[in-house]
Amino acid sequence: MIHVEKVRQYTYRDYLIPCLVVMVMTGLFYRLWNLQVVRSEDLKKEGKWFTRAINVKHAPRGKIVDRNGMLLAGVKKEFVFSIQAGYVKYNTELLNKLSSILEISVHEILDKIKSICYRPYLFTRLYTGISVEKAAMIAELEIFHKGIRVDSEPIRFYSSHKDYSHFLGYVHNPNEGEIQRLLDNGEKPRPVVGKSGIEYRYELKLMGIPGGENLDVDVRSKPLKLVSVKNPVPGSMLVLGIDQKLQEIATEGLKGRKGAVVALDPKSGEVLCLASSPAYNIERFKKGLTLKEWKDIRDDKSSPMLNRAVSSCYAPASIFKLVLAIAAMQKGIFSEHHYTYCGGYSQVGNRKFRCLSQHGEMNFFTALAKSCNTYFVDLALKIGIDGIRRTCEDLGLGEKTGIDIAGEITGIVPSESWIRKWRNPPVWRSGDTANLGLGQGEISVTPIQMAQIASVIASKGSRYTPHILKTEILPNGIMCSNSNDYFCKKINLPTHYWEILHKAMEQVVLFGTVSRYRIPGIDWCAKTGTAQHKKGEKPHSWCMAFGPKENPSIALCIIVESVGYGSQFAAPIAQLLINSYIRRHTPQNHASGVGEVDINISTDNQNL
Numbered sequence: 001m002i003h004v005e006k007v008r009q010y011t012y013r014d015y016l017i018p019c020l021v022v023m024v025m026t027g028l029f030y031r032l033w034n035l036q037v038v039r040s041e042d043l044k045k046e047g048k049w050f051t052r053a054i055n056v057k058h059a060p061r062g063k064i065v066d067r068n069g070m071l072l073a074g075v076k077k078e079f080v081f082s083i084q085a086g087y088v089k090y091n092t093e094l095l096n097k098l099s100s101i102l103e104i105s106v107h108e109i110l111d112k113i114k115s116i117c118y119r120p121y122l123f124t125r126l127y128t129g130i131s132v133e134k135a136a137m138i139a140e141l142e143i144f145h146k147g148i149r150v151d152s153e154p155i156r157f158y159s160s161h162k163d164y165s166h167f168l169g170y171v172h173n174p175n176e177g178e179i180q181r182l183l184d185n186g187e188k189p190r191p192v193v194g195k196s197g198i199e200y201r202y203e204l205k206l207m208g209i210p211g212g213e214n215l216d217v218d219v220r221s222k223p224l225k226l227v228s229v230k231n232p233v234p235g236s237m238l239v240l241g242i243d244q245k246l247q248e249i250a251t252e253g254l255k256g257r258k259g260a261v262v263a264l265d266p267k268s269g270e271v272l273c274l275a276s277s278p279a280y281n282i283e284r285f286k287k288g289l290t291l292k293e294w295k296d297i298r299d300d301k302s303s304p305m306l307n308r309a310v311s312s313c314y315a316p317a318s319i320f321k322l323v324l325a326i327a328a329m330q331k332g333i334f335s336e337h338h339y340t341y342c343g344g345y346s347q348v349g350n351r352k353f354r355c356l357s358q359h360g361e362m363n364f365f366t367a368l369a370k371s372c373n374t375y376f377v378d379l380a381l382k383i384g385i386d387g388i389r390r391t392c393e394d395l396g397l398g399e400k401t402g403i404d405i406a407g408e409i410t411g412i413v414p415s416e417s418w419i420r421k422w423r424n425p426p427v428w429r430s431g432d433t434a435n436l437g438l439g440q441g442e443i444s445v446t447p448i449q450m451a452q453i454a455s456v457i458a459s460k461g462s463r464y465t466p467h468i469l470k471t472e473i474l475p476n477g478i479m480c481s482n483s484n485d486y487f488c489k490k491i492n493l494p495t496h497y498w499e500i501l502h503k504a505m506e507q508v509v510l511f512g513t514v515s516r517y518r519i520p521g522i523d524w525c526a527k528t529g530t531a532q533h534k535k536g537e538k539p540h541s542w543c544m545a546f547g548p549k550e551n552p553s554i555a556l557c558i559i560v561e562s563v564g565y566g567s568q569f570a571a572p573i574a575q576l577l578i579n580s581y582i583r584r585h586t587p588q589n590h591a592s593g594v595g596e597v598d599i600n601i602s603t604d605n606q607n608l
């Protein structure tokens with residue numbers, strides 16, 4: 001039998017894969033030979049072993065101007081020294097060199113690094129505003145040391161270091177929580193963020209949108225080619241209701257004392273002036289504080305960081321008599337023709353409330369002008385604690401006004417639950433109502449609340465939320481104003497009641513406790529107060545005012561701590577503010593040629 005061996009036939013498929021492998025390998029070897037041998041020298045010259053890098057361009061922070069366009073906060077280019085704390089803090093050689101260049105001890109540099117070491121490998125600003133010589137010397141160190149950088153960046157500056165600190169706030173490196181807040185708002189972290197005041201409240205409006213340069217860089221991060229550029233968009237410009245001139249007068253009036261001044265536009269609730277004394281130097285925060293500097297400011301007994309206009313509360317004393325009058329009107333028991341006899345004091349239960357003098361027969365006008373305690377004790381007892389509480393609530397006492405800066409407190413109106421919680425035994429007597437009617441005892445108010453009440457009286461019942469921001473101007477020039485959103489409520493009283501209050505407050509200026517501070521050619525209205533607060537210390541000096549009497553354009557409240565009578569210290573500041581603002585905003589007063597009125601501080605104790 002013949003065995004025939006079967007010969008296998010090769011198909012094209014058997015050749016395909018080896019052929020492909022050979023082709024690919026040949027291609028790769030050719031490419032490698034081409035790059036390594038043929039084009040080696042050219043590629044070295046062109047440095048085309050590159051990566052893509054983004055050079056971030058920080059957006060200039062939006063400007064902040066006053067109601068007349070005067071610059072309060074701007075930006076200018078400055079040299080900024082930033083570090084990656086993780087690389088720098090253990091590099092002794094670098095620290096010694098930086099100490100020599102910056103003329104600061106290594107200890108101080110380490111102290112500052114401590115405050116930013118929560119983000120050790122992100123570049124964080126350490127010093128701003130360094131000189132061009134120092135910037136050049138640090139730039140030389142960049143070649144040999146990791147983690148340092150000098151840039152020229154748009155940096156925030158303030159036109160006054162102290163006058164605006166309590167409402168403008170300041171900017172500084174963000175902490176972890178602030179970075180998270182930006183991320184939550186869909187924003188990238190910025191080198192600085194607002195830490196308080198307007199800078200904090202309107203962070204998202206002010207910060208702008210960063211730009212950047214897309215660059216090809218070589219292995220040493222040396223830029224080779226600019227691929228694309230995105231220009232940064234500056235933040236919005238914020239126009240505040242603040243009047244720079246009023247702010248200067250208020251700051252000067254409070255100089256060397258503790259206290260606060262708040263002035264509002266009664267037609268809109270715009271804050272015309274907000275001063276708190278003592279103030280702090282914004283510039284010190286911008287440059288960056290050491291821990292010791294921060295502790296020194298924090299522990300300063302005069303509390304310069306405390307914004308007394310919104311974060312301090314006081315007994316209102318006699319300025320509360322205006323609230324009492326409104327309470328009587330709301331309850332329907334008010335009569336300007338009613339007379340009360342003042343024999344120098346009034347007895348309520350076992351408590352005696354003294355008056356400054358034996359005033360005799362007093363009606364509402366004479367009682368307010370002379371600040372007669374007997375008249376108002378009688379009125380408080382007629383209204384009762386519930387009626388007084390209702391009016392306090394209506395006027396916004398015991399709650400925040402909602403002003404657009406942080407740190408506001410509510411003050412206290414002693415409600416029933418408050419009495420149950422804080423009084424032992426939890427009993428409220430008529431003597432307590434009488435004391436409350438005089439603005440003493442368990443009631444406390446903030447200067448911003450009392451300025452708001454001055455504004456309500458001036459506008460005959462319109463209550464607005466006080467606000468510092470007037471208008472936002474977007475980078476494209478579009479103006480955003482939402483003034484309608486600030487109207488709160490109408491305090492319903494017949495018009496003639498408001499007119500009675502205006503007339504009574506005018507008489508305080510004409511014949512009463514403020515008569516030494518009349519302003520020729522301007523009718524204005526006021527009420528002073530003198531708040532006892534601590535045995536052995538002088539009382540706090542209050543003044544609430546508005547003007548002109550017809551069609552008021554400014555309403556204000558002033559407190560000066562531990563100095564004496566309201567008529568001696570707060571009233572003359574009110575006079576200067578009213579005089580300045582009305583003369584600049586009422587054309588006929590310019591024409592009258594009446595000059596400035598000088599402060600006349602008397603030591604006469606006759607008035608409250």
Ligand SMILES: [Zn+2]
Pocket residue numbers: 342343344355356357358359360371372373374375
């Ligand atoms: Zn009296």
